[in-house]
Amino acid sequence: METFLGRYKNLIVLAVVLFAQIIGLAVQVRRPAQVGETRLIRLWAISAVTPVEKAVLQSQKWVQNVWTNYVYFRGIRRENRELRAQIERMKVEDARLSEDARMARRVQALLEFKEQYVEKTVAAQVIGTSGSEQSRVLYLDKGSKDGVKTDMAVITPNGIVGKIVQVFPSSSQVLPINDQFSGVGAVLKDTRLQGIVKGSQNGTTSLQYIMSDEKVEPGEEVLTSGGDRVFPKGLPVGKVVSVEPGKDLFLNIRVAPTARLDQVEEVLVVLKVVEKAPDSKDLQPIRAADILAERLPTVPTKPTADAAANPKPGATSAGTSSAGAVTGSTRPSAGAAASTNKPAAGAPSPPGVKPNASAATPRAAQGASNTGLSGAAGGTAKPATNVNRPLNNAAEGTSVSPKRKPVSPASPPSANGTASGAAGTPATDEAAPPPRKAQPAPEPAPGTNPDQSAKPPATEQPQP
Amino acid sequence: MSGRVMPYRASLTSREQVAVYDFSWPALILIPLVALLIQVFIPVKVRYFPVIDLPFMVTIFLAVARRNPVSGCLTGCVIGLMQDLFAGPSHPLGMYGIALTIIGYLASSLGVKIDVENPGSRFLITYVFFVLHQGIYYGVAHGLLRQTQEWNWSHVAVSALANALIGLFVFAFLDRFKQR
Numbered sequence: 001m002e003t004f005l006g007r008y009k010n011l012i013v014l015a016v017v018l019f020a021q022i023i024g025l026a027v028q029v030r031r032p033a034q035v036g037e038t039r040l041i042r043l044w045a046i047s048a049v050t051p052v053e054k055a056v057l058q059s060q061k062w063v064q065n066v067w068t069n070y071v072y073f074r075g076i077r078r079e080n081r082e083l084r085a086q087i088e089r090m091k092v093e094d095a096r097l098s099e100d101a102r103m104a105r106r107v108q109a110l111l112e113f114k115e116q117y118v119e120k121t122v123a124a125q126v127i128g129t130s131g132s133e134q135s136r137v138l139y140l141d142k143g144s145k146d147g148v149k150t151d152m153a154v155i156t157p158n159g160i161v162g163k164i165v166q167v168f169p170s171s172s173q174v175l176p177i178n179d180q181f182s183g184v185g186a187v188l189k190d191t192r193l194q195g196i197v198k199g200s201q202n203g204t205t206s207l208q209y210i211m212s213d214e215k216v217e218p219g220e221e222v223l224t225s226g227g228d229r230v231f232p233k234g235l236p237v238g239k240v241v242s243v244e245p246g247k248d249l250f251l252n253i254r255v256a257p258t259a260r261l262d263q264v265e266e267v268l269v270v271l272k273v274v275e276k277a278p279d280s281k282d283l284q285p286i287r288a289a290d291i292l293a294e295r296l297p298t299v300p301t302k303p304t305a306d307a308a309a310n311p312k313p314g315a316t317s318a319g320t321s322s323a324g325a326v327t328g329s330t331r332p333s334a335g336a337a338a339s340t341n342k343p344a345a346g347a348p349s350p351p352g353v354k355p356n357a358s359a360a361t362p363r364a365a366q367g368a369s370n371t372g373l374s375g376a377a378g379g380t381a382k383p384a385t386n387v388n389r390p391l392n393n394a395a396e397g398t399s400v401s402p403k404r405k406p407v408s409p410a411s412p413p414s415a416n417g418t419a420s421g422a423a424g425t426p427a428t429d430e431a432a433p434p435p436r437k438a439q440p441a442p443e444p445a446p447g448t449n450p451d452q453s454a455k456p457p458a459t460e461q462p463q464p
Numbered sequence: 465m466s467g468r469v470m471p472y473r474a475s476l477t478s479r480e481q482v483a484v485y486d487f488s489w490p491a492l493i494l495i496p497l498v499a500l501l502i503q504v505f506i507p508v509k510v511r512y513f514p515v516i517d518l519p520f521m522v523t524i525f526l527a528v529a530r531r532n533p534v535s536g537c538l539t540g541c542v543i544g545l546m547q548d549l550f551a552g553p554s555h556p557l558g559m560y561g562i563a564l565t566i567i568g569y570l571a572s573s574l575g576v577k578i579d580v581e582n583p584g585s586r587f588l589i590t591y592v593f594f595v596l597h598q599g600i601y602y603g604v605a606h607g608l609l610r611q612t613q614e615w616n617w618s619h620v621a622v623s624a625l626a627n628a629l630i631g632l633f634v635f636a637f638l639d640r641f642k643q644r
Binding site for chain 2: 010013018028039041042045049052127128132138165166175179181200202262265
């Protein structure tokens with residue numbers, strides 16, 4: 001017996017070690033860890049390693065900061081200038097988008113839609129990985145002490161990264177979307193087809209369960225659908241790279257994640273997502289007439305001469321209401337339109353055809369006034385010579401033309417009416433021409449009152 | 465050449481006696497730990513680093529240097545299980561453990577028979593054992609755990625080549641910790 005053991009000692013040890021590990025595997029497969037549950041040995045190991053990783057990362061950041069702060073400041077001035085210019089551009093874009101967002105929120109409020117909002121996040125740093133190709137998990141330096149829990153979404157400004165699968169006191173583990181065990185509910189942005197974005201062993205991601213008879217184009221954006229109850233709806237996931245007919249009935253759609261999953265260093269963990277109806281309290285009410293007025297088609301702009309030669313009291317009235325709206329409003333969209341030289345909605349629409357409609361829309365009126373397009377009031381899209389100067393002959397319904405001799409600001413307001421909101425003084429009713437009934441009224445939109453539509457919205461500054 | 469010598473038993477080396485090296489306890493503990501830390505940390509900064517498998521290289525190095533199959537398989541088992549610890553919840557403990565146990569055993573058994581000091585033989589050993597390591601891992605994942613795994617020959621071949629090349633430098637560095 002001793003001879004046997006001595007002779008095959010090596011093999012016996014190998015067999016015993018392998019057998020023990022196979023038994024261990026079988027036990028783990030039989031009783032998998034529950035969601036959020038962490039095996040104690042993993043907890044110990046990761047708790048032991050995390051401080052070392054954090055220390056290494058901190059020291060590396062310190063060195064990097066010293067380098068960037070004290071040594072590498074060349075080109076900062078130029079970069080600062082570029083960034084300022086970028087901020088200016090973004091302000092303009094932000095103003096335009098915020099107006100769109102307001103309108104969308106109003107509509108959503110009307111329809112009683114509920115949206116998911118990311119209410120609370122915590123910034124975290126990636127301090128480690130699994131270190132193998134077979135598993136792509138990442139380790140973050142934030143854990144349960146920071147409020148991180150399992151199944152929380154991990155995102156970057158570019159797109160989603162993954163979800164939290166295990167949480168330790170001061171660190172947590174993320175399963176990225178390109179891991180083979182990952183799955184994210186997704187929707188194609190344009191076609192609104194829903195599927196699941198899954199990772200693979202080699203780190204590629206694909207959108208699955210899209211029927212092969214659907215048409216999907218490369219380059220289409222993939223967003224989260226919110227159906228997995230992990231990621232809020234509408235976050236960018238990636239872009240379609242290629243579409244091929246796959247096995248069975250489904251397309252094989254390869255998706256390139258928008259977040260750089262292989263080089264992600266800083267992420268945001270979404271701690272709280274709330275579901276609520278869009279807040280429309282701060283939004284001004286919009287009337288059905290205004291919406292209809294916006295939807296009505298426009299016709300090409302008439303020349304200024306026509307408007308000057310054929311004064312239209314209705315148009316002047318619209319102009320005054322527009323001006324009045326401007327005084328009480330500092331809406332960003334108008335500024336945006338002014339800066340970008342984009343005509344605000346309704347500004348170029350000829351009041352000769354739809355005078356009340358185009359001016360009745362508050363945004364249109366504001367846009368017209370703030371952009372300095374006094375022609376919007378008078379029926380043209382010509383820029384005013386000086387928006388701070390009282391616009392002459394508003395009561396006469398003539399538009400301001402650069403050819404006309406400007407009235408001195410010192411001159412007292414005449415019965416013609418000095419107008420105008422652009423100068424900060426609200427237009428008076430005196431300036432508005434009374435013969436509105438004589439005005440050839442356009443065809444009123446069904447269900448709308450043309451007279452009513454000419455009035456400024458209720459929340460605008462009242463006309464004296 | 466060494467403090468201890470192993471009696472010649474059907475060796476393929478030209479030497480009649482092969483050297484058996486030993487390592488200090490701190491080195492035996494710290495070398496695998498540091499290798500594991502680097503393996504876990506560096507991929508955050510270096511994109512393709514996961515192709516390189518430092519714990520695997522350390523296992524081979526310790527096994528062939530000590531030339532003891534029992535210690536080789538136990539070293540492989542411990543390093544593999546440590547690697548499993550960081551591989552995530554969908555990766556049961558023991559997958560790398562089994563693979564590196566077998567690799568450690570075979571490497572130490574082979575180290576008795578051939579000259580493993582030569583860079584050429586080191587390159588070949590690392591290349592062959594890396595392919596074998598991937599095969600064992602695939603077998604465990606696919607056969608025992610029924611996980612969906614893809615076997616990509618070209619990827620395995622390129623990874624093995626990269627590991628064999630890097631392994632030459634790693635082994636040369638680790639030679640400093642050998643004790644005669």
